[in-house]
Amino acid sequence: MRSIWSKDVATAVLIIVLGVAVLLYAQGHYKFGSFRSPGPGLFPVLVSGVLAVVGVGLLIQALMQGTAPEDVRFAWRPFILILGAIAVFAVTYPVTGVAPSVFLMVIISSYSDNKLPLKNKVLLASIVTVIAVVLFTMILGVRLPVIAGVW
Amino acid sequence: MSTILDNAMLGLGVAFQPYNLAFCFLGVFLGTILGVIPGIGVLVSISLLFPITFHVEPVAALVLLAGIYYGTTYGGSTSAILLNVPGTPSSAVACLDGHPMAQKGRAATALFMTTVASFFGGSVGIIMLMGFSPVIAASAVQFGSAEYFALMVLGLIAASTIASGSMLKGIAMVLIGILMGLVGSDVYTGTLRFTFGQMALFEGISIIALAMGIFGVTEVIHSVLNIKKAGEANHDLSFRAMLPTRQEMRDSWMPMIRGSMIGSFFGALPGTGGLIAAYMSYATEKRVGKTETFGKGAIQGVTGPESANNAADQTAFIPTLTLGIPGSPTMAIILGVLIIHGIEPGPMVVVNQPDLFWGLVMSFWVGNLMLLILNIPMVGLWVRLLRIPFHLMYPAILMFIVMGVLTTYNDEIQVWVVLICGAFGYLLRYLGMQAAPLILGFVLGPMMEEHFRRTLLLNGGDFTAFAGSAISQVCLGVSALLLVYGLFVTYRTRLRTVQAQRSVSSRNSQV
Structure with a gap:
């Protein structure tokens, strides 16, 4: 049955x-x-x-x-890690400013498929952080704290 | 005729302002890049770039987003031909014969001819847009609330019946979208509805946070483990290799003309769009064409559908700009830009803001020309893009989503809204529900309520007022027919699945 x-x-x-x-x-x-x-x-x-x-x-x-074949599996790992990374950003941003929170978010999210060794994760996160700071605060000129209290 | 020419000149003047020209280029350039990369469709692209439009003039904002929109369609066929993975859903048809052409060593010709066909289709679409919009806008000026309500009902039902697999699921998504659109303060009484005391919701759920969450975040979560590895081969993409043979040229003309006509028609209808137009064109060519080579690299199977989906991209603007009724989720987002910039969508846009309307339309010419150049000499560059693995891209996409929302509102509360919408979007996807009708409902919801209440108010609560004019009657009648059709299709597929299950289980019991 x-x-x-x-x-x-x-x-x-x-x-x-x-x-x-x-x-x-x-x-x-x-x-x-x-x-x-x-x-x-x-x-x-x-x-x-x-x-x-x-x-x-x-x-x-x-x-x-009747029951259709269940084709899509729930991707728990990316689901938790990607949403978690966004949550960490939302929590840390008011405290630390843009740069540290983007860095953390990229590191956490890159564990979703874990294809990069830690060293490359750090490198990727650094590059993405630089892009974020340059694009949004310098080119688009949005006033946001880059590193809280410092910049 | 002369007025169209006058308007076209006016529009060209606007489109050629350096500021707008720059945004047009930015749009088609980004659109091509994002279109080439599988896993980032037009909705994700537009959602990602949406926040930028806050910082610019409304015309430039529309030119930019529209450029991204039709740019992705050009780019999407590149990965379809080279990798057999459609860069955007509407280029799925380009895989059928485009990829076999690439396997036969004709990749360069396929890319060249899709670009030519895209340009041809786009041009026909723009001409239709230029010809029909003023006429439709002129008659729509007389529409009252009852007519608008009926048109919106038709648009939403068409979108949920034709576009998605199950009609009831589509309608459920539209209704949820409408309810989400009602969050915030009520226009008539100022009552705060469904805000649960959250300040972030007083002005309603932000369409940016919603689109970013439900398309961007959901797509990232889904794609991380599902993206196909790009199996690539080296193709000769020199200009010499691109040139089609005389026979290929001769075989392409009629499919392109037919494709553009089919595309223009389906683009303007609510609920249908590029993908359906492309399939229709493919089916037509298969019936008309006398070759046995379909599916094995027939040029007709590439040029017909490609002109169809590009024509559809352009005519999709007809209902959006003249009636304020978007036929697809992308158009809903474009409409959202208008609303955010304080422009009430509808026929008055064409009448009262000709510089905006004609500037946008004429920018399509500019944009399509730019795409022609971007896609023929520079195709090698896009091919290189295909080699960037997705695991390097998704953290960057995430950054764009989060930073985009943050810089738009300067309030991290909206980041939480994105997170919740992302979780909701993924849940919907897991359950087999499409988010696209939801965004249509979301944008149309508040307008529908306004027209609904106004109609009742003006007619003393008499419901027959909704079918008071011929236009309303036709719209509601067609909606009813679509509902019946949808139920019939559901019933038929149910029979098929039951039969299939029976045959499977009987086979299993034999084994």
Whole structure:
């Protein structure tokens, strides 16, 4: 017996949940008004309602279709490392300025496929940092701290 | 006729201002580079360069982004021919006969003829754009809110039915996009919606952060482990090797003319675009052409589709600029530039800002000419680009994304928005949902709501007002037909998959 939980079923359920959640939130928080004089809640309620209905349609379709071969694997390693690198940038930038945070971001992200030895990772990060500083602060002239407190 | 000439002259004046000329060159140059590199499609390219447009005049901003857009189509066929990997999705068709030509030692000719065909198709597209836009804009001036709402419904349904695999999935993405577009303060009452107290969301989700996250970051995460290793051979790319034979020239004319016509038509339709136009042209040539060489390096299979997708690139601007209704996610982003610069998209742009409209259109001529030069003598340079491995590029792409957003807003909060959009985009991709319809919904969402509410307000809550005029009726009618068609296609493919599964399982049980 096949499990009914395919990727499509999960997607459909997520969409239904999203549609219903937005509908309830919009109805609870924003004035619906009337069709004669629509309030800020009317359009979101309608759209999320339709979204939930489409979700039900997707669910029916997915259940009837049966399990499709799951071809795409979730790329956990790049997913975590790339997003992590961006998060590290967002956290360190206000403290250290552009240069150190870009450097760190490149180093962390380059572990996603880990094709370079550490020495080359450092070299790549240095080059990318120089490009960032030269292009954005010098050529485009955006005022950003390059190294906080120093430059 | 004379007015078109006057306008063309006006536009040429704008396009030839050194400032705009420089941005046109920058655009097509970057577009070619980014188009050649597989894994960076037009959406990623445009999202990456989007922040620059904040610092420049609206005309230059549009010229730049448009240049990147049609530049990638020129560049995309280069990697399709040489590596059998389309640099951009719309050049996938160029692999079919372009790569076999390269294997037969005719790479240089294939590259030369795609460039000629691209230029030809682009030119026909621009002529269509010049001829039809003023007419459409003139009649669109009379459209009211109900007509716009109907047109937008048609555009969104067409985009989700034709372009993506599953209609319901496409519609779901459009709806999610609309909801995301509603974040921020409501135009009529100032109510803050879906902001959850986050200051960064008061003015809505930034289209830059969204596009960067959902296309740029997602693409990087996806490509890191999936990019194909470039298997390259040395090709003779001298000018002498490029020249086509007399027979090849003769075989190319009609496919180019037919391709341009097909491309111009599909480019202007919402939801279709370069890729579909190229496939249509390929199918047409296969039917018309009397050779058995299709798939084995037929020149018709290269020149037809290439002129089709370039013509489509240009005519895609017709609905975007005259009605303010983008037919593709790329056009949605171009529309976003207009909105950011405070220009309300719609027919009034053509009427009230002829310098902007005609300047942009005439810059297409300039840009296409530049591409002709960039792609014929300099093709060797692009080929060398193909040798840069992706693991050296993606950290740099990431830097451009993050720095682009940071310098645009000077606020690291927007970097977090990019991160969240990137995670969301990858999740969507994993689940087999396309992000492209989402961005269309996102851009059109706020406009749709405005027209929706205004129509109700003006007509005392009467829903029949939405079908009050012939234009609305046609739009809504066609939308309904598309929905029925979409459901029919889904049903048919479902039958096929069930049958396929049955035959597979019966085969398995026999083994």
